[in-house]
Structures are given as C-alpha cells and as structure tokens.
Amino acid sequence: MIYYSHRTRKALAEGHVYLPLGFAHYSYGSVCQKFKKLFEDRDLSAEELMMPEIYASHADVGPRGGGRPLHVAFKPYEEIRLLKGAANVAHVAWEFDRLPTLDGLPLGHPRRANPLNDYVRVLGLVDEVWVGCAYTKRVFEGHGLAHVEVMPAPIETGRAPPGRDAPMGGGARIDGFELTRQAVAALLEGTGTPRLDQGTLLRAHETRARGGRVFVSVCNPGDPRKNIAAMLLGFQNFLRRHKRHDLLIVKLVLSGAPEALRLALREQLPAYFEQIGVPFGFMDCADILLVPGHLTPDALGSLYRAAEFYLCTSAAEGQGLPVQEAMAAGLVPVSPAVTAMEDYIKPGHAVVLAAKRAPIPLQTAEAYGLCGLSWSVVDHREVSAGLAAAVAMGPQEYERRSVAAWRFIREQYGFAALGERLCARQAALLA
Numbered sequence: 517m518i519y520y521s522h523r524t525r526k527a528l529a530e531g532h533v534y535l536p537l538g539f540a541h542y543s544y545g546s547v548c549q550k551f552k553k554l555f556e557d558r559d560l561s562a563e564e565l566m567m568p569e570i571y572a573s574h575a576d577v578g579p580r581g582g583g584r585p586l587h588v589a590f591k592p593y594e595e596i597r598l599l600k601g602a603a604n605v606a607h608v609a610w611e612f613d614r615l616p617t618l619d620g621l622p623l624g625h626p627r628r629a630n631p632l633n634d635y636v637r638v639l640g641l642v643d644e645v646w647v648g649c650a651y652t653k654r655v656f657e658g659h660g661l662a663h664v665e666v667m668p669a670p671i672e673t674g675r676a677p678p679g680r681d682a683p684m685g686g687g688a689r690i691d692g693f694e695l696t697r698q699a700v701a702a703l704l705e706g707t708g709t710p711r712l713d714q715g716t717l718l719r720a721h722e723t724r725a726r727g728g729r730v731f732v733s734v735c736n737p738g739d740p741r742k743n744i745a746a747m748l749l750g751f752q753n754f755l756r757r758h759k760r761h762d763l764l765i766v767k768l769v770l771s772g773a774p775e776a777l778r779l780a781l782r783e784q785l786p787a788y789f790e791q792i793g794v795p796f797g798f799m800d801c802a803d804i805l806l807v808p809g810h811l812t813p814d815a816l817g818s819l820y821r822a823a824e825f826y827l828c829t830s831a832a833e834g835q836g837l838p839v840q841e842a843m844a845a846g847l848v849p850v851s852p853a854v855t856a857m858e859d860y861i862k863p864g865h866a867v868v869l870a871a872k873r874a875p876i877p878l879q880t881a882e883a884y885g886l887c888g889l890s891w892s893v894v895d896h897r898e899v900s901a902g903l904a905a906a907v908a909m910g911p912q913e914y915e916r917r918s919v920a921a922w923r924f925i926r927e928q929y930g931f932a933a934l935g936e937r938l939c940a941r942q943a944a945l946l947a
Contacts, residue, residue, distance in 0.1 A: 517585040518555060518562040518942070519577070519602065522548040524595050528566060537769050537810070541592045546837060547607065547648075548590040550669040558935045560942075569597035586942050588646070594632040598641065603945040606639060607646040607667065609834025611741065611855050612876070612891070615639075615659050616884040627885045636661065643945055648835030649856035665941060668835050670934040673844040673926040677919045678821065688818040692716040692765065692805035693777070695748065697797065700781055710777055716765060716805055720822035723763040723803075729907050731762065732823040732847070734838035736769040737780040740880050743829040743893055745788035745796075750899025751827070752801040758904060764827065765819065767807045777808040791877070792896070820845035824914070825906050829869070829899060831891045833857060840929055843921040848914060850902045854892040860928065865920035869894045869902045 522544055527535050534545030555562040565587070571577055574585050577599075587599040590607045598604045615635045618628055627633040636659050639645050646667035647653050656664045691712035693699060703710045713719075720730045731751070735742045744766075751764045770776035786796040811819065826842035828851035833839075836856045839849055843860070852871040853861040861868055871892035881889045894902075909917070927933060 518560055519565045519568065519574075519585055519587040519599060520548065520551070520562060520590065521565045521568050521587070521597065521599075522590040523566050524591060537771060539771060543609065543834075543837070544590045544592065547609075547669040547835075550671075550837075551588070551590070551607070553672075554670045554931060554935055554938060557931050558939060560939075565599065567597070568599035568602075571600060574599050574601040584946055586945060589642075593635045593638045594630060596632070596638055596642070603644075604642045605644045605646055605941075605945070606642045608639070608652075609648055610635075610652045610655060611832030611834050612881075612884075612886070612889055613655055614886060614889065615655065616886055618885075621885055625885060633885070644941070646941075649833075649859050651855045651858055652834060667937060667941065668929055668934070669837060670931050671837075671840045671844050671925050671929040673922065673930050677922045678846045688717060688812075688815040689714050690716040690807055690811065690815055690819055691809055692719070692807050694802045695799055695804040695806055696802050697800045700799075704778060704782055710808070712809070713805075716807060717818060717822050719805065720763060720765065720819075723761065724822075724824075726761070728760065728762045729825065730823040731764045731825045731827045731850070731903070731906075732767070732819060732842065733764070733827045733829075734767045734769060734842075737784045740788070740877055741830055741832045743788075743831050744785065745792050745794070746894055746896045746899055747827060747829040748785075748799060748801075748804060749789070749792070749794060750829075750896035751804060751903065752799060753896060754900040754903040755801065755803060757900065758907075760907065761803060762903075762907060763803050763805065765805045765807060765823065767811065767816070767819070770808050772810060777806075780808075794896075817845065820847060823847055824918075825850050825867075827899075827903075828852070828857070829894055830854075830857070831871070831874075831893045836860075840925055844925045844929075846918045846922050848906070848909075848917045848921055850906050852892065852894050860924060862924070865917045865924060867902050867906050869898050871898075 535542040585602045587602040588605045588607055589596045596606050617636050618634045632638050639661050645664045648668040653664045653666050691714045693710055693712055723730050735744050789796040826847040826849045828839050833856040850867040851857055851861045852869045854871050871894045873890050874893045876889040876891050881887055
C-alpha cells in the first residue's frame with residue numbers, strides 16, 4: 517500500500533486540493549499529480565492522507581491489511597509530516613548550493629520559531645529522500661545526508677516523436693498580449709481587462725509560413741530564478757540585430773487573479789530589468805506574446821506543436837518540468853545546463869547557453885536564512901547568441917535534435933523507466 521500527502525496548511529485552510537498556479541509551493545502539487553499517474557500506470561494502490569500525523573500508527577488509517585506501507589510526502593520541508601510506522605519518504609526540490617539550518621542564525625531570528633526550518637534536521641527524520649536531479653542529491657550529500665535517491669517526476673511521452681504541425685483547429689483558445697510600449701501603457705493606465713488577441717496560434721502559423729521560427733517558454737514572472745528579463749531583452753535584441761521576424765510566446769504562470777498581469781508588468785518585470793541595468797520601458801516588441809490565462813492540457817499541447825524551440829533562461833531548477841514536457845513534445849531546448857538542467861540539456865539535442873556565476877539576490881537568499889549564495893546565470897547577450905544558433909539550424913539538423921530530445925526524455929523520464937525505479941525503491945524500503 518502507498519499513502520501520499522501533498523496538501524499544505526494553506527491548501528487545507530482554504531479548501532484547495534492543489535495550490536493554484538503562481539502560489540508558493542504550487543509545483544509540489546504538479547509533481548504529486550504526475551506520481552499519481554505513475555502509481556496508476558503500475559497498478560499500485562495509492563491513497564491520499566491529508567494529515568498523516570494525526571494517526572497513532574499506520575494501522576489506524578483503515579483496515580488495509582498487509583504489512584508496513586510506504587508514505588510519500590510531496591511537500592515543502594517545513595510542512596513534511598510522518599505517518600508513524602510507515603516507510604516515510606520526502607519528495608522535495610532544492611536548487612541552491614546550501615541547505616538552510618538553524619546553526620549560525622541569531623537567537624531572535626524568525627526562522628528559529630519553527631525547528632522544522634532546519635532542513636537538514638527535517639530530512640534526517642525520513643527513511644529516504646527523493647529528489648528531481650543529480651545536482652540536488654550532491655548538495656544533500658554534502659550536508660551528510662546519505663539516504664537520497666534521484667526520483668524525478670515522470671513525463672508523459674508518445675510512442676513516436678510528435679510532429680510540428682501548428683494545428684489551426686481543435687478549439688484551442690490561446691489569448692496573447694503583445695509586449696509593446698503602447699499595449700503595456702494601455703493596460704497599466706486603464707481600468708478594464710487587458711486587451712488580449714486570441715490569434716496566438718494563428719500568429720505562430722503565420723510566422724512559420726513566412727520562414728520565421730517560433731519559440732515558447734513557460735515562466736512564473738514572480739520567480740527570480742527564471743531570469744525572465746534576460747529572456748525578453750535577449751529576444752528583442754536578437755530580432756533587431758538580425759532583422760528577423762521570429763516569435764516568442766511566453767506562457768506566464770499566474771494565480772488567475774484579475775490584477776496578476778498588471779502586477780507582473782507594473783512591479784515584477786521592472787524590478788528584474790532594474791537588476792540588469794536596463795529600464796523595462798526599453799521593451800517594445802510585437803513579436804513577444806505574453807499569455808496570462810489558464811491553458812488546458814490540450815491547449816498547451818497545441819501551443820507546443822505550433823512551436824519549434826523551448827527557450828529557458830533559468831538560473832536554478834529542482835527538475836524543470838516545463839522544459840522536459842516541451843522536449844517530450846519534440847521541441848529543441850535553448851537553455852543553460854545548470855542545476856537540474858545538467859541532467860538533460862546536452863549538446864546533442866539542445867542549444868546550450870553559457871552561464872556565469874553571480875550572487876543570488878539578497879532577498880531570495882534571506883528568505884531561507886542564508887547568505888553568500890551564488891548561482892549560474894545567462895545574460896541577454898548569451899540569449900541572443902543562442903537564438904542565432906537555433907535559427908541557423910537547417911531542417912535536417914533540427915529534425916535530428918527534435919527526435920533526440922524526445923527520445924532522451926522518453927528513455928530517462930518516461931513512465932516505463934521511472935515505474936521500474938519506483939517499484940525498486942518501494943521493495944527496498946519495505947524489505
């Protein structure tokens with residue numbers, strides 16, 4: 517028997533099954549959903565426990581019979597709770613080179629109010645830790661944690677490489693917002709809803725019909741790890757320098773609140789542009805479309821089929837699900853090979869962006885009670901160079917890399933490969 521838990525205190529208090537997109541820790545819900553499908557694919561009996569800590573023993577959960585069960589917690593560190601008597605596993609993400617502990621913090625530091633803010637201590641309480649990439653495993657082992665296994669979330673892939681067909685029908689509605697000065701000013705100065713053009717797929721089709729290339733990215737504009745300023749500025753400068761009319765579609769991961777897009781354009785993006793020394797007002801590009809609304813899986817699939825490349829400028833990822841899902845759809849990634857991306861961004865099927873070490877923003881580091889952290893970032897000039905390498909790719913080379921990207925994800929992250937790994941870990945933990 518497998519039990520799993522994933523609902524945070526906020527989700528329980530507000531009646532959410534999964535935290536909405538854009539909220540802190542919403543990605544744990546995404547990982548849990550993928551593992552639920554993996555449990556079903558392997559015919560494994562699995563049941564959610566909303567509050568595993570309330571049971572005196574796993575035997576009190578219900579009349580399940582059998583022996584010791586497996587309990588997997590898909591939660592942020594400070595919210596992990598154990599099921600007594602079970603083999604407890606914490607499936608966690610981490611993207612930085614050190615883990616937060618309480619050692620060295622001032623006695624009055626607010627993180628000391630909760631002993632579970634010591635992440636090394638929390639991970640020492642479980643029988644095994646599952647992580648999404650080899651980078652995280654190395655960081656944990658550097659803290660003396662020897663019970664860590666790389667067990668990434670599975671990625672769905674077809675049995676054959678998908679085609680790049682830019683479908684026009686299918687009922688998929690994808691509304692885009694042009695990143696021009698006029699459009700941004702109209703939105704920020706007005707009081708109504710943003711003017712969105714539902715012809716995003718048509719724009720992609722027209723771009724490819726006239727010989728342009730279509731890039732797509734999925735990005736939370738409130739997440740400093742995504743390095744979105746370098747992405748947008750690099751794409752605009754690339755178009756102007758090379759006199760091209762390619763298209764970048766950025767699916768913004770937003771909470772769905774009416775003001776979410778305004779917040780991104782009024783505060784979040786300007787702050788990131790300020791960090792790289794360029795005013796956000798410099799952006800004026802009708803060939804960058806921001807997609808703020810929710811997309812169904814079918815609509816997102818239509819978007820991926822309409823594009824050719826996935827552009828990623830992240831400085832840090834615990835796994836990088838959007839990049840992997842795009843590769844599974846046959847897109848060629850243009851991305852740095854840092855943190856989790858080291859595992860799957862390879863020269864044979866990707867355009868690899870060079871990254872340089874830089875300090876992590878102080879606000880990001882202090883949120884975890886850390887200081888002096890650094891990560892590897894790409895700047896807008898490297899993004900432009902990578903885009904130039906991508907569009908210079910001939911049809912045969914593009915097709916070769918597209919198939920290779922799809923095959924890599926299928927073989928390393930597909931349901932068959934990870935299902936076998938899951939069953940092996942379950943057997944070892946319950947032996």
